[in-house]
Amino acid sequence: xxxxxxxxxxxxxxxxxxxxxxxxxxxxxxxxxxxxxxxxxxxxxxxxxxxxxxxxxxxxxxxxxxxxxxxxxxxxxxxxxxxxxxxxxxxxxxxxxxxxxxxxxxxxxxxxxxxxxxxxxxxxxxxxxxxxxxxxxxxxxxxxxxxxxxxxxxxxxxxxxxxxxxxxxxxxxxxxxxxxxxxxxxxxxxxxxxxxxxxxxxxxxxxxxxxxxxxxxxxxxxxxxxxxxxxxxxxxxxxxxxxxxxxxxxxxxxxxxxxxxxxxxxxxxxxxxxxxxxxxxxxxxxxxxxxxxxxxxxxxxxxxxxxxxxxxxxx
Amino acid sequence: xxxxxxxxxxxxxxxxxxxxxxxxxxxxxxxxxxxxxxxxxxxxxxxxxxxxxxxxxxxxxxxxxxxxxxxxxxxxxxxxxxxxxxxxxxxxxxxxxxxxxxxxxxxxxxxxxxxxxxxxxxxxxxxxxxxxxxxxxxxxxxxxxxxxxxxxxxxxxxxxxxxxxxxxxxxxxxxxxxxxxxxxxxxxxxxxxxxxxxxxxxxxxxxxxxxxxxxxxxxxxxxxxxxxxxxxxxxxxxxxxxxxxxxxxxxxxxxxxxxxxxxxxxxxxxxxxxxxxxxxxxxxxxxxxxxxxxxxxxxxxxxxxxxxxxxxxxxxxxxxxxxxxxxxxxxxx
Amino acid sequence: xxxxxxxxxxxxxxxxxxxxxxxxxxxxxxxxxxxxxxxxxxxxxxxxxxxxxxxxxxxxxxxxxxxxxxxxxxxxxxxxxxxxxxxxxxxxxxxxxxxxxxxxxxxxxxxxxxxxxxxxxxxxxxxxxxxxxxxxxxxxxxxxxxxxxxxxxxxxxxxxxxxxxxxxxxxxxxxxxxxxxxxxxxxxxxxxxxxxxxxxxxxxxxxxxxxxxxxxxxxxxxxxxxxxxxxxxxxxxxxxxxxxxxxxxxxxxxxxxxxxxxxxxxxxxxxxxxxxxxxxxxxxxxxxxxxxxxxxxx
Numbered sequence: 043x044x045x046x047x048x049x050x051x052x053x054x055x056x057x058x059x060x061x062x063x064x065x066x067x068x069x070x071x072x073x074x075x076x077x078x079x080x081x082x083x084x085x086x087x088x089x090x091x092x093x094x095x096x097x098x099x100x101x102x103x104x105x106x107x108x109x110x111x112x113x114x115x116x117x118x119x120x121x122x123x124x125x126x127x128x129x130x131x132x133x134x135x136x137x138x139x140x141x142x143x144x145x146x147x148x149x150x151x152x153x154x155x156x157x158x159x160x161x162x163x164x165x166x167x168x169x170x171x172x173x174x175x176x177x178x179x180x181x182x183x184x185x186x187x188x189x190x191x192x193x194x195x196x197x198x199x200x201x202x203x204x205x206x207x208x209x210x211x212x213x214x215x216x217x218x219x220x221x222x223x224x225x226x227x228x229x230x231x232x233x234x235x236x237x238x239x240x241x242x243x244x245x246x247x248x249x250x251x252x253x254x255x256x257x258x259x260x261x262x263x264x265x266x267x268x269x270x271x272x273x274x275x276x277x278x279x280x281x282x283x284x285x286x287x288x289x290x291x292x293x294x295x296x297x298x299x300x301x302x303x304x305x306x307x308x309x310x311x312x313x314x315x316x317x318x319x320x321x322x323x324x325x326x327x328x329x330x331x332x333x334x335x336x337x338x339x340x341x342x343x344x345x346x347x348x349x350x351x352x353x354x355x356x357x
Numbered sequence: 358x359x360x361x362x363x364x365x366x367x368x369x370x371x372x373x374x375x376x377x378x379x380x381x382x383x384x385x386x387x388x389x390x391x392x393x394x395x396x397x398x399x400x401x402x403x404x405x406x407x408x409x410x411x412x413x414x415x416x417x418x419x420x421x422x423x424x425x426x427x428x429x430x431x432x433x434x435x436x437x438x439x440x441x442x443x444x445x446x447x448x449x450x451x452x453x454x455x456x457x458x459x460x461x462x463x464x465x466x467x468x469x470x471x472x473x474x475x476x477x478x479x480x481x482x483x484x485x486x487x488x489x490x491x492x493x494x495x496x497x498x499x500x501x502x503x504x505x506x507x508x509x510x511x512x513x514x515x516x517x518x519x520x521x522x523x524x525x526x527x528x529x530x531x532x533x534x535x536x537x538x539x540x541x542x543x544x545x546x547x548x549x550x551x552x553x554x555x556x557x558x559x560x561x562x563x564x565x566x567x568x569x570x571x572x573x574x575x576x577x578x579x580x581x582x583x584x585x586x587x588x589x590x591x592x593x594x595x596x597x598x599x600x601x602x603x604x605x606x607x608x609x610x611x612x613x614x615x616x617x618x619x620x621x622x623x624x625x626x627x628x629x630x631x632x633x634x635x636x637x638x639x640x641x642x643x644x645x646x647x648x649x650x651x652x653x654x655x656x657x658x659x660x661x662x663x664x665x666x667x668x669x670x671x672x673x674x675x676x677x678x679x680x681x682x683x684x685x686x687x688x689x690x
Numbered sequence: 691x692x693x694x695x696x697x698x699x700x701x702x703x704x705x706x707x708x709x710x711x712x713x714x715x716x717x718x719x720x721x722x723x724x725x726x727x728x729x730x731x732x733x734x735x736x737x738x739x740x741x742x743x744x745x746x747x748x749x750x751x752x753x754x755x756x757x758x759x760x761x762x763x764x765x766x767x768x769x770x771x772x773x774x775x776x777x778x779x780x781x782x783x784x785x786x787x788x789x790x791x792x793x794x795x796x797x798x799x800x801x802x803x804x805x806x807x808x809x810x811x812x813x814x815x816x817x818x819x820x821x822x823x824x825x826x827x828x829x830x831x832x833x834x835x836x837x838x839x840x841x842x843x844x845x846x847x848x849x850x851x852x853x854x855x856x857x858x859x860x861x862x863x864x865x866x867x868x869x870x871x872x873x874x875x876x877x878x879x880x881x882x883x884x885x886x887x888x889x890x891x892x893x894x895x896x897x898x899x900x901x902x903x904x905x906x907x908x909x910x911x912x913x914x915x916x917x918x919x920x921x922x923x924x925x926x927x928x929x930x931x932x933x934x935x936x937x938x939x940x941x942x943x944x945x946x947x948x949x950x951x952x953x954x955x956x957x958x959x960x961x962x963x964x965x966x967x968x969x970x971x972x973x974x975x976x977x978x979x980x981x982x983x984x985x986x987x988x
Contacts, residue, residue: 231628256626293552297619
């Protein structure tokens with residue numbers, strides 16, 4: 043089976059004055075139809091930039107992105123625009139991702155119009171209502187403006203906008219981070235249901251690993267612009283191999299006072315992207331480091347069960 | 358003098374309202390809870406629950422348009438709401454301190470951080486400038502800032518969010534308050550930094566023996582750090598209990614709903630059933646329990662009259678007429 | 691895919707709409723200066739539309755026997771050196787002055803906003819060039835610039851309009867550019883791109899409505915300034931010339947009579963200029979206060 047999205051050695055540089063930082067520094071991943079892949083890491087790891095490069099909202103500096111086998115990075119502007127109906131994005135903050143001057147109707151009808159998906163007024167109306175119902179919103183809300191909706195409702199509109207063109211792939215950039223707890227799980231369940239109903243592939247970007255555990259089947263862990271570990275969700279979460287992943291997982295508080303855990307508390311902070319040291323970026327904070335780790339980047343190796351890790355340390 | 362088992366902070370039936378066009382909206386409605394000496398209490402709620410406003414009232418930081426309709430805030434035998442402003446200013450820092458969410462805006466952007474901590478020290482103790490600065494550097498090191506001497510000369514915008522938060526804790530350390538209120542102190546910080554901050558926080562708390570009121574929406578943090586939990590919704594107190602009791606058997610329908618909605622890293626959580634899909638809007642105009650519109654077991658009386666806090670076992674209090682209407686073990690029918 | 695037609699509810703959100711009107715009224719009530727300005731402008735507007743048909747005298751009709759009569763029941767504003775009723779001339783002049791003011795603002799707003807959006811969105815060289823041009827224009831006081839351009843182009847109403855509009859364009863460019871610089875970073879702009887909009891659609895359909903507010907406030911103020919500038923130019927003898935009853939022309943003609951003690955020939959047209967410009971200023975300033983982000987309008 044061919045992956046919907048294949049990312050091949052993606053690199054993205056940003057210029058800050060005289061210096062150059064590599065926000066994404068050699069990321070490769072693939073996403074198959076109908077699966078939800080998580081991309082996790084903390085601030086500055088490059089996951090958001092990666093997602094935007096995958097959708098070509100930001101132009102990659104190097105590397106290739108393949109959509110259903112075709113090299114997206116080579117597409118012309120017009121062709122890219124026309125193809126956008128097949129890959130969409132759900133944004134993090136529902137308060138800023140909807141145009142405050144557009145009614146919900148206008149926001150949702152626009153993709154239909156742009157891609158010629160509704161031949162008549164009646165068809166448009168049907169598709170609008172159908173999509174609203176799919177995301178558990180009453181069609182009467184079509185006349186509302188964003189400021190007249192609650193946070194959860196706004197995010198559902200954002201999701202409706204993404205699915206209305208029946209895309210094959212959706213990138214979700216922290217879609218629940220701005221929402222309250224009780225709404226979060228509702229939105230995630232909705233996303234899961236939609237994925238099953240419409241057979242879409244997801245790239246789920248998040249710093250919230252518990253949300254990833256809920257929604258995703260595979261996960262990629264990023265640190266300082268690189269993927270340090272990848273594999274099936276259960277495998278990674280229960281048997282993390284990379285020291286960073288282990289620290290990350292142990293740092294997340296678990297809502298169960300009876301559990302007494304041994305927490306790994308990292309020292310220091312991630313190095314600045316301006317002054318990346320050679321070798322493994324995690325060296326300064328790693329307790330399992332060896333001199334060889336400073337010398338060169340550890341290669342991405344297979345440790346079985348679809349589990350990959352970029353680390354020299356033995357198990 | 359107060360007896361030793363009197364709570365350090367006791368908020369009694371506090372109601373605060375704000376104007377909205379030609380009406381007043383009661384954003385806090387007869388809120389009552391307390392923090393014992395040396396205790397670590399978590400104040401949990403989602404947005405609009407009034408948790409931040411409660412603490413701002415205790416600190417005396419209400420905006421001018423707010424009005425306290427009723428209630429008292431007792432700290433060490435004094436009603437803070439009746440204190441004249443100069444007295445309140447003296448208490449702040451010394452007896453009661455607050456750490457805010459947006460750390461960078463809590464620090465003066467034009468002053469070096471070392472000077473800011475030193476200034477806090479000079480206000481609290483009668484020491485000279487040099488001595489205060491040396492103490493400031495020592496405190497910065499104590500809160501885990503590496504290279505404290507060099508960092509003390511930095512401005513807030515040159516430091517990361519995590520470090521700014523540590524600076525605030527250092528300032529708080531200088532004051533040694535009896536009660537520390539921390540309002541979502543790790544919002545926006547990475548989870549690995551968050552773990553560091555809480556670790557440091559707990560150490561400091563043990564060292565100076567302060568009581569802590571931690572305001573948060575994160576139940577994981579509550580489970581790992583708090584001894585007691587108070588649950589708020591829409592400006593009302595729903596439930597309060599020791600942490601083990603709250604997680605083992607949440608009694609209030611709202612708390613139960615929250616517990617069902619929490620995601621975990623250690624296992625995959627079940628999706629909520631269709632029954633728990635509900636409206637989000639908070640209505641502040643209900644006379645009774647404000648959770649009634651969303652409550653699966655609401656009775657007619659719930660809309661009319663606000664339930665008083667009722668004691669279940671183990672110092673576990675719940676404000677609900679119908680908490681037994683489910684079988685009380687944490688799952689509704 | 692054939693499906694049953696869904697029942698589509700057609701009722702609009704009445705409650706939401708009503709709330710908005712009521713809130714607007716509440717805001718208006720708390721800004722007395724806005725009310726004062728609107729009252730002034732309402733009077734001016736009324737006079738402009740209905741005035742010429744209500745005044746008893748023709749503005750150009752001379753009547754040498756009744757020259758330089760002070761204000762009286764017959765001539766509420768007196769008569770000028772040619773015996774023409776000043777009130778009639780002022781009322782007729784209103785149309786011309788307002789026409790000039792609205793034309794100036796329409797041109798300056800139209801061009802300024804278009805250029806500002808484009809320049810701010812694309813940035814780079816284009817933006818640099820546009821900024822330097824606006825710098826040059828803004829270096830001159832607007833009146834002086836309008837004066838110079840009118841002198842070059844010649845005296846006529848269209849030329850006056852063009853000259854003043856050119857002086858105002860940079861304000862709108864700058865204001866709109868400032869707004870679009872921050873608006874283009876917003877998520878909804880990125881979402882518009884993600885959905886498949888071309889750059890032009892993003893700039894002019896998505897971003898523009900969100901960037902117009904400061905420009906519209908400025909437009910209101912410019913309406914007042916345009917009247918002052920046009921009258922000022924006419925007073926100096928540039929642009930509009932007698933016997934066209936433009937307010938500035940009236941003031942200019944009347945200024946000769948002051949020495950003889952006949953104050954009313956220039957006072958009334960001058961007062962009308964001031965009140966009209968003041969009205970626009972009051973409304974514009976209140977609009978700025980009301981729409982500024984610090985005002986808690988919710």
